[in-house]
Amino acid sequence: MDYRGIFEDAVDTLRAEKRYRVFADLERIAGKFPKAMYRDDADNAREITIWCSNDYLGMGQHEKVVTAMQQTAASMGVGAGGTRNISGTNRPLVELERSLADLHRKEAALVFTSGFVSNEAAISTIARLLPDCIIFSDQLNHASMIQGVRQSGMEKKIFRHNDVAHLRELLSQVDRKRPKLIAFESVYSMDGDVAPIKEICDLAEEFGALTYIDEVHAVGMYGPRGGGIAEHEGLMDRIDVIEGTLAKGFGVMGGYIAANRSIIDAVRSYAPEFIFTTALPPALCAAARASIEHLKGNGEERLMHQRQARLTKAILADAGLPVMNSDTHIVPLIVGDARAVKAASDMLLDKHNIYIQPINYPTVPKGTERLRITPTPLHSDEMIFELRHALVSVWTSLELPRERADAAITASKLTSGDLTLPSLGG
Numbered sequence: 266m267d268y269r270g271i272f273e274d275a276v277d278t279l280r281a282e283k284r285y286r287v288f289a290d291l292e293r294i295a296g297k298f299p300k301a302m303y304r305d306d307a308d309n310a311r312e313i314t315i316w317c318s319n320d321y322l323g324m325g326q327h328e329k330v331v332t333a334m335q336q337t338a339a340s341m342g343v344g345a346g347g348t349r350n351i352s353g354t355n356r357p358l359v360e361l362e363r364s365l366a367d368l369h370r371k372e373a374a375l376v377f378t379s380g381f382v383s384n385e386a387a388i389s390t391i392a393r394l395l396p397d398c399i400i401f402s403d404q405l406n407h408a409s410m411i412q413g414v415r416q417s418g419m420e421k422k423i424f425r426h427n428d429v430a431h432l433r434e435l436l437s438q439v440d441r442k443r444p445k446l447i448a449f450e451s452v453y454s455m456d457g458d459v460a461p462i463k464e465i466c467d468l469a470e471e472f473g474a475l476t477y478i479d480e481v482h483a484v485g486m487y488g489p490r491g492g493g494i495a496e497h498e499g500l501m502d503r504i505d506v507i508e509g510t511l512a513k514g515f516g517v518m519g520g521y522i523a524a525n526r527s528i529i530d531a532v533r534s535y536a537p538e539f540i541f542t543t544a545l546p547p548a549l550c551a552a553a554r555a556s557i558e559h560l561k562g563n564g565e566e567r568l569m570h571q572r573q574a575r576l577t578k579a580i581l582a583d584a585g586l587p588v589m590n591s592d593t594h595i596v597p598l599i600v601g602d603a604r605a606v607k608a609a610s611d612m613l614l615d616k617h618n619i620y621i622q623p624i625n626y627p628t629v630p631k632g633t634e635r636l637r638i639t640p641t642p643l644h645s646d647e648m649i650f651e652l653r654h655a656l657v658s659v660w661t662s663l664e665l666p667r668e669r670a671d672a673a674i675t676a677s678k679l680t681s682g683d684l685t686l687p688s689l690g691g
């Protein structure tokens with residue numbers, strides 16, 4: 266049996282469709298983000314500007330965060346030494362969970378090794394524990410939520426993206442006595458649009474459903490203390506489970522949920538993804554907590570982040586580039602074709618020392634392939650103008666479409682909405 270050939274053929278299919286992912290070999294340099302060193306195939310290094318990082322606020326290099334990690338590693342060593350239940354629950358991890366519970370004004374919080382694992386573990390466990398539960402899941406939910414829904418083995422209904430009327434219709438088709446869970450995101454990572462959280466909470470109350478929100482692309486960045494969109498809109502107490510990551514706005518690594526004690530205790534006690542894996546290292550927990558506490562008490566990073574995101578959108582739109590309407594810090598630039606978006610990304614890196622990873626199907630629907638630009642507070646005005654110059658030059662050389670892509674996006678969402686779960690994509 267030629268196993269090797271089977272794997273190679275599978276990967277060749279992706280290559281043929283221009284969806285084969287290539288890692289950029291980057292070396293982040295303390296204090297210089299968003300600049301980094303890039304190493305090409307011939308091992309030559311050169312300085313580039315990263316424009317697609319999810320270290321949205323640059324907290325991964327913040328002095329307080331780096332110091333917390335260094336000091337804790339020096340005083341406590343590196344590994345946690347065990348699973349949560351077998352010697353791995355270290356002091357900084359306990360403090361981190363308290364800090365997260367306080368951030369979201371919930372009774373308790375539970376930390377996982379990643380945001381992906383938090384979603385998979387929490388959604389599947391919560392749904393499994395509710396007898397005959399039915400899950401209502403937004404059509405554009407992240408792969409980790411889809412995985413949680415699948416893993417639960419419970420019945421699911423997919424509502425059209427952010428469509429409250431459709432959610433109501435689906436809820437009203439189900440026996441009122443059945444336990445229900447509505448799972449959705451606050452900021453959708455690829456389009457940068459925001460969920461109608463209040464309306465979803467109203468429906469949840471009316472139909473007796475639990476609410477589960479993924480705030481991965483919002484925590485640290487929105488709300489007076491960085492508690493996310495639900496905090497920004499004064500709705501945290503109306504959400505049953507708030508899920509977040511420590512790896513994006515907070516700049517470190519790990520994921521979590523915050524909820525009432527009964528939910529946290531149940532997930533802690535039943536989720537294999539939580540029980541049978543080594544706990545996060547103490548130094549990492551201390552770093553994440555330093556980041557959360559800094560952002561709770563300081564709004565400067567958030568303000569600057571919003572300013573640079575607005576400026577980037579305005580400047581790129583003014584240059585006639587197809588910037589998609591986005592309510593948030595995520596700036597999608599639609600190319601609409603896998604080959605073209607790869608060519609644009611390569612040209613930006615090779616000719617302009619700008620790194621923006623292409624985003625392809627299945628992460629986004631076919632025909633909406635894009636460059637997903639993520640300005641941070643550390644991108645200067647000058648860098649934004651350099652970006653504009655580079656993009657205009659690439660758009661001209663490759664003769665890429667310039668018309669606004671919003672109409673195409675709306676159409677593609679509708680047609681991609683066959684209301685089955687999309688296949689998992691990174």
Ligand SMILES: Cc1ncc(COP(=O)(O)O)c(C=O)c1O
Pocket residue numbers: 379380381382384407409450454479481482510511512519520
């Ligand atoms: C919406 C959403 N949820 C969850 C995750 C997973 O978070 P993490 O990177 O911490 O695993 C991501 C990651 O990219 C995401 O976009």
